Amino acid sequence: MMKIKVxxxxxxxxxxxxxxxVTTSSGLECLSVSRMAIEDGSLSIGYPITADDENYxxxxxxxxxxxxxxxxxxxxxxxxxx
Numbered sequence: 001m002m003k004i005k006v007x008x009x010x011x012x013x014x015x016x017x018x019x020x021x022v023t024t025s026s027g028l029e030c031l032s033v034s035r036m037a038i039e040d041g042s043l044s045i046g047y048p049i050t051a052d053d054e055n056y057x058x059x060x061x062x063x064x065x066x067x068x069x070x071x072x073x074x075x076x077x078x079x080x081x082x
Contacts, residue, residue, distance in 0.1 A: 003042035003079040004058060019065075025055050025072040029064040037061070042079055051075070 006020035012032045020043065021028045037043055048056035055072045063069055 001081045002045055002047055002058075003039075003081045004045050004060075004073065005041060005077050005079065006038060006043045007041070008038075022060065022064075022071060022073065023077055025074060029060075029066065029068060029071055031060060031062045031064045033062055044081065045078075048078065 004022060006022055008018050009021045009030055010019040012018050016035055017032050018035050018038065019030050019032050020038065021030050022043075033043060043061065045058050045061060048058050049070065050057045055074055056078055057070055057072050058078065059070050060068075064071070
Protein backbone atom coordinates (compact mmCIF):
# COMPACT_ATOMS: atom_id res chain seq x y z
CA MET A 1 0.00 0.00 0.00
CA MET A 2 0.92 3.62 -0.39
CA LYS A 3 -0.41 6.90 0.93
CA ILE A 4 -1.10 10.21 -0.74
CA LYS A 5 -0.71 13.59 0.93
CA VAL A 6 -4.00 15.43 1.50
CA UNK A 7 -5.08 18.73 2.98
CA UNK A 8 -8.42 19.27 4.74
CA UNK A 9 -10.40 21.87 2.80
CA UNK A 10 -13.90 21.62 4.30
CA UNK A 11 -16.59 19.69 6.08
CA UNK A 12 -18.26 16.67 4.54
CA UNK A 13 -21.98 15.99 4.22
CA UNK A 14 -21.92 14.01 7.48
CA UNK A 15 -20.10 14.93 10.71
CA UNK A 16 -17.84 11.88 10.30
CA UNK A 17 -16.72 13.04 6.83
CA UNK A 18 -14.25 15.66 5.67
CA UNK A 19 -13.47 17.11 2.25
CA UNK A 20 -9.78 16.85 1.42
CA UNK A 21 -7.72 18.23 -1.42
CA VAL A 22 -5.18 16.25 -3.40
CA THR A 23 -2.59 18.20 -5.35
CA THR A 24 -2.50 16.69 -8.84
CA SER A 25 -0.28 17.53 -11.76
CA SER A 26 -3.16 19.58 -13.22
CA GLY A 27 -4.41 21.28 -10.03
CA LEU A 28 -6.36 20.54 -6.87
CA GLU A 29 -8.91 17.70 -6.80
CA CYS A 30 -11.26 17.40 -3.82
CA LEU A 31 -12.99 14.34 -2.43
CA SER A 32 -15.08 13.50 0.61
CA VAL A 33 -13.70 10.81 2.91
CA SER A 34 -14.20 9.51 6.43
CA ARG A 35 -12.22 11.46 9.01
CA MET A 36 -10.94 8.11 10.29
CA ALA A 37 -9.32 7.40 6.89
CA ILE A 38 -6.89 10.31 7.28
CA GLU A 39 -3.67 9.59 9.14
CA ASP A 40 -0.92 12.20 9.58
CA GLY A 41 -2.17 14.26 6.64
CA SER A 42 -2.33 11.32 4.25
CA LEU A 43 -4.84 8.88 2.82
CA SER A 44 -4.22 5.23 1.93
CA ILE A 45 -4.26 4.34 -1.76
CA GLY A 46 -3.19 1.31 -3.74
CA TYR A 47 0.05 1.08 -5.67
CA PRO A 48 0.45 3.47 -8.62
CA ILE A 49 -1.08 2.20 -11.84
CA THR A 50 1.73 3.58 -13.98
CA ALA A 51 4.40 6.27 -13.87
CA ASP A 52 6.39 8.65 -16.01
CA ASP A 53 9.55 10.57 -15.13
CA GLU A 54 7.90 12.88 -12.57
CA ASN A 55 4.38 11.55 -11.91
CA TYR A 56 2.34 8.57 -10.79
CA UNK A 57 -1.12 7.67 -11.99
CA UNK A 58 -3.02 6.67 -8.83
CA UNK A 59 -6.56 5.55 -8.10
CA UNK A 60 -8.20 7.33 -5.20
CA UNK A 61 -10.34 5.47 -2.65
CA UNK A 62 -13.38 7.65 -3.46
CA UNK A 63 -14.58 9.58 -6.46
CA UNK A 64 -13.56 13.25 -6.54
CA UNK A 65 -16.16 16.02 -6.58
CA UNK A 66 -15.59 16.31 -10.35
CA UNK A 67 -16.19 12.58 -10.92
CA UNK A 68 -12.59 11.43 -11.28
CA UNK A 69 -11.20 8.27 -9.69
CA UNK A 70 -7.70 8.29 -11.18
CA UNK A 71 -5.35 11.28 -11.06
CA UNK A 72 -1.78 12.06 -12.03
CA UNK A 73 0.24 13.29 -9.04
CA UNK A 74 3.84 14.35 -8.64
CA UNK A 75 5.92 11.57 -7.09
CA UNK A 76 6.60 13.73 -4.02
CA UNK A 77 2.86 13.57 -3.15
CA UNK A 78 3.02 9.78 -2.63
CA UNK A 79 4.39 8.19 0.54
CA UNK A 80 5.42 4.50 0.72
CA UNK A 81 3.52 2.71 3.48
CA UNK A 82 4.78 -0.52 4.99
